[in-house]
Amino acid sequence: MAIKFAKRMERMQASEIRELLKLTQQPDIISFAGGLPAPELFPVEEIAQVSHDLVLKEGRQLLQYATTEGRPTLRAKIAKRMKDKYNTEVTPDEILITTGSQQCLDFAGKLFLDPDDIVLCESPSYLGALNAFNAYEPKFIEVPTDDGGLIPAELDKILTNNPRCKFIYVIPDFQNPTGRTWSMERRHAFMEVINKHELPVLEDNPYGELRYEGEILPSLKSMDTKGLVMFLGTFSKIFCPGLRLGWVAAKPKILSEFIKIKQSADLHTSNFDQGIADAYIENYDLDKHVVEIRALYKKRRDVILQAMEEYFPAGTKWTHPEGGLFLWLTFPAGVSAAKVFAKCIEMKVAGVTGDAFFPNEKTDRNMRINFSNMSEERIVEGIKRMALAIKECTK
Amino acid sequence: MAIKFAKRMERMQASEIRELLKLTQQPDIISFAGGLPAPELFPVEEIAQVSHDLVLKEGRQLLQYATTEGRPTLRAKIAKRMKDKYNTEVTPDEILITTGSQQCLDFAGKLFLDPDDIVLCESPSYLGALNAFNAYEPKFIEVPTDDGGLIPAELDKILTNNPRCKFIYVIPDFQNPTGRTWSMERRHAFMEVINKHELPVLEDNPYGELRYEGEILPSLKSMDTKGLVMFLGTFSKIFCPGLRLGWVAAKPKILSEFIKIKQSADLHTSNFDQGIADAYIENYDLDKHVVEIRALYKKRRDVILQAMEEYFPAGTKWTHPEGGLFLWLTFPAGVSAAKVFAKCIEMKVAGVTGDAFFPNEKTDRNMRINFSNMSEERIVEGIKRMALAIKECTK
Numbered sequence: 001m002a003i004k005f006a007k008r009m010e011r012m013q014a015s016e017i018r019e020l021l022k023l024t025q026q027p028d029i030i031s032f033a034g035g036l037p038a039p040e041l042f043p044v045e046e047i048a049q050v051s052h053d054l055v056l057k058e059g060r061q062l063l064q065y066a067t068t069e070g071r072p073t074l075r076a077k078i079a080k081r082m083k084d085k086y087n088t089e090v091t092p093d094e095i096l097i098t099t100g101s102q103q104c105l106d107f108a109g110k111l112f113l114d115p116d117d118i119v120l121c122e123s124p125s126y127l128g129a130l131n132a133f134n135a136y137e138p139k140f141i142e143v144p145t146d147d148g149g150l151i152p153a154e155l156d157k158i159l160t161n162n163p164r165c166k167f168i169y170v171i172p173d174f175q176n177p178t179g180r181t182w183s184m185e186r187r188h189a190f191m192e193v194i195n196k197h198e199l200p201v202l203e204d205n206p207y208g209e210l211r212y213e214g215e216i217l218p219s220l221k222s223m224d225t226k227g228l229v230m231f232l233g234t235f236s237k238i239f240c241p242g243l244r245l246g247w248v249a250a251k252p253k254i255l256s257e258f259i260k261i262k263q264s265a266d267l268h269t270s271n272f273d274q275g276i277a278d279a280y281i282e283n284y285d286l287d288k289h290v291v292e293i294r295a296l297y298k299k300r301r302d303v304i305l306q307a308m309e310e311y312f313p314a315g316t317k318w319t320h321p322e323g324g325l326f327l328w329l330t331f332p333a334g335v336s337a338a339k340v341f342a343k344c345i346e347m348k349v350a351g352v353t354g355d356a357f358f359p360n361e362k363t364d365r366n367m368r369i370n371f372s373n374m375s376e377e378r379i380v381e382g383i384k385r386m387a388l389a390i391k392e393c394t395k
Numbered sequence: 396m397a398i399k400f401a402k403r404m405e406r407m408q409a410s411e412i413r414e415l416l417k418l419t420q421q422p423d424i425i426s427f428a429g430g431l432p433a434p435e436l437f438p439v440e441e442i443a444q445v446s447h448d449l450v451l452k453e454g455r456q457l458l459q460y461a462t463t464e465g466r467p468t469l470r471a472k473i474a475k476r477m478k479d480k481y482n483t484e485v486t487p488d489e490i491l492i493t494t495g496s497q498q499c500l501d502f503a504g505k506l507f508l509d510p511d512d513i514v515l516c517e518s519p520s521y522l523g524a525l526n527a528f529n530a531y532e533p534k535f536i537e538v539p540t541d542d543g544g545l546i547p548a549e550l551d552k553i554l555t556n557n558p559r560c561k562f563i564y565v566i567p568d569f570q571n572p573t574g575r576t577w578s579m580e581r582r583h584a585f586m587e588v589i590n591k592h593e594l595p596v597l598e599d600n601p602y603g604e605l606r607y608e609g610e611i612l613p614s615l616k617s618m619d620t621k622g623l624v625m626f627l628g629t630f631s632k633i634f635c636p637g638l639r640l641g642w643v644a645a646k647p648k649i650l651s652e653f654i655k656i657k658q659s660a661d662l663h664t665s666n667f668d669q670g671i672a673d674a675y676i677e678n679y680d681l682d683k684h685v686v687e688i689r690a691l692y693k694k695r696r697d698v699i700l701q702a703m704e705e706y707f708p709a710g711t712k713w714t715h716p717e718g719g720l721f722l723w724l725t726f727p728a729g730v731s732a733a734k735v736f737a738k739c740i741e742m743k744v745a746g747v748t749g750d751a752f753f754p755n756e757k758t759d760r761n762m763r764i765n766f767s768n769m770s771e772e773r774i775v776e777g778i779k780r781m782a783l784a785i786k787e788c789t790k
């Protein structure tokens with residue numbers, strides 16, 4: 001005998017991107033590669049106070065094992081927030097609190113996927129979701145997208161030809177990696193296709209409240225009449241990610257399965273972390289805090305868009321996100337993103353090459369750029385360097 | 396199309412035991428069914444102080460995304476503790492911090508098990524582990540045990556006849572559910588069999604420091620010369636479980652796979668929770684705290700053993716644990732544990748029926764009893780009631 005891992009581990013070897021990311025973490029590199037919130041906005045003093053008071057007030061319950069579903073008062077606050085922000089009606093009982101929303105992605109794979117089952121996603125899609133699903137050995141079908149997001153007519157064609165798809169994973173608001181947002185019209189057309197084929201939907205909404213222009217749009221879940229949509233939310237972008245706090249909202253038939261999976265995966269989400277978020281919302285103004293985050297990120301988005309306009313060579317295109325943390329570069333035909341990345345590292349700047357975000361098709365023409373995590377001066381300097389790198393690779 | 400779950404979900408329907416546990420949670424029932432630590436010992440004031448100071452000191456890092464592997468200074472403290480308590484040499488780099496040690500059980504299943512692979516366990520074994528592995532659709536082989544724990548010669552036979560086993564899951568110290576502990580001799584004999592067959596070992600040690608008589612024994616990992624043993628630890632029983640903090644210690648070849656799984660499962664363990672445990676150990680005396688826990692639980696163990704001696708009818712047998720949280724009842728042939736359980740509920744007392752702890756063979760003759768979570772008076776009253784229930788069922 002000898003140590004022999006499960007087959008799935010062959011697919012989890014995607015260490016390339018981890019190696020690339022290590023390169024981008026050298027201290028002298030201006031990195032647009034990550035996806036971190038701005039830590040200078042974390043409500044540090046308030047959280048210090050809240051955690052102190054909460055432990056003294058209810059330490060024996062707070063530090064004990066807790067229910068798998070999550071802290072009741074926090075589930076109620078999440079339900080209220082989903083109504084207020086996304087016009088989405090859910091009861092507290094329809095919410096499971098998870099160890100970050102990343103955990104919901106893993107659970108969805110576990111719940112739906114046998115080997116070789118089909119999972120659908122936007123082309124491109126969030127790398128962390130693809131990795132989570134990969135552990136359950138599915139096949140991916142990428143649904144074509146344009147500047148308005150996923151194209152519903154293409155989805156309809158795919159579902160007509162592949163009746164055994166298990167679910168679709170989408171990020172309708174400020175998508176990772178592209179920054180694109182679906183219009184109301186797209187949302188309605190998408191839900192029509194979904195209802196026609198009765199396909200479960202994993203709607204990931206980590207950035208929805210971080211909108212820098214226009215109004216927040218209703219969630220897909222708010223338009224769901226058949227109990228098909230699972231909505232994933234998180235406190236990572238509107239509060240802080242070091243507490244691992246996300247949630248899934250779904251109808252009981254599906255949520256009860258998530259709860260079973262949660263029980264065997266880690267029993268429950270940190271009761272302390274849940275208590276802190278709950279008490280912070282109770283004692284402070286989370287909406288006001290989100291206004292501050294939006295103001296800072298909007299400025300950074302405006303600065304990066306202007307710098308690209310000013311310095312990037314003709315032929316390179318980029319998205320104009322209405323919110324969120326990312327935008328998406330497309331280089332002219334013949335310009336290799338891998339080569340631009342290598343040149344960028346030489347010039348002490350970095351993004352993430354786009355191919356990791358496509359489960360099947362590789363084009364070597366894209367790069368994802370994060371703009372939430374650095375000062376305006378550094379953004380401009382980084383874009384100048386990147387512009388030079390692109391020019392070098394276009395010669 | 397319609398909502399269709401993965402095949403594994405058919406095996407995760409084990410809601411019987413959850414329904415039983417709900418019965419035991421009625422407020423007027425004296426419940427020996429759970430496995431909760433005594434909350435009156437949680438270091439509430441110290442944790443209030445520690446969390447307040449820590450957030451003020453390093454909030455921006457503490458509340459931000461963190462590395463998947465875990466907080467470096469906490470990994471170092473865990474390595475030192477494994478050396479001090481279990482004579483086990485590991486470097487901090489050989490430790491991954493997880494969202495409770497339950498998460499390690501799920502990860503082990505994910506890492507090793509394809510459908511129909513064989514996983515070995517003691518007969519009986521920890522229900523939460525069986526559930527975690529079940530999600531990966533294995534077959535279980537139960538290794539026979541006696542009062543000294545797993546019988547190595549039986550394991551040798553099984554491995555000789557089943558060369559394709561993937562790993563064995565064991566709890567050598569104060570096992571859940573039986574409370575049994577393996578002697579040094581057993582440990583050596585076990586490791587001989589393991590080395591002969593080169594079988595990976597998942598050594599779960601949640602209770603090792605809670606020893607009420609004799610000396611703490613070295614871990615299996617400390618005897619491992621071939622890099623086969625993965626050691627699972629937790630802060631749930633020596634500190635508090637509401638912070639979800641566990642760990643796996645393994646050689647790099649295995650640990651690197653756990654890290655990949657962790658990344659896609661929940662990115663990293665709560666950075667806040669990790670910081671609190673780290674700062675508590677830094678600023679207070681965890682060893683002294685464990686001494687207090689041991690003193691209280693020892694008293695409760697002694698009281699429950701004496702009450703059983705005094706009140707239980709002849710024919711009912713129970714284990715005498717040297718530590719941990721549980722002991723294990725065996726009823727005389729012909730007495731159904733399920734009937735005793737039902738009678739117990741009538742009499743407002745509860746344990747957990749033992750059959751859930753056997754993945755294959757059901758005998759309907761056992762009950763698991765927890766003694767860490769209630770006052771001595773309540774223990775005695777509960778055992779009196781249970782004695783009556785057993786007598787009723789023996790008639």
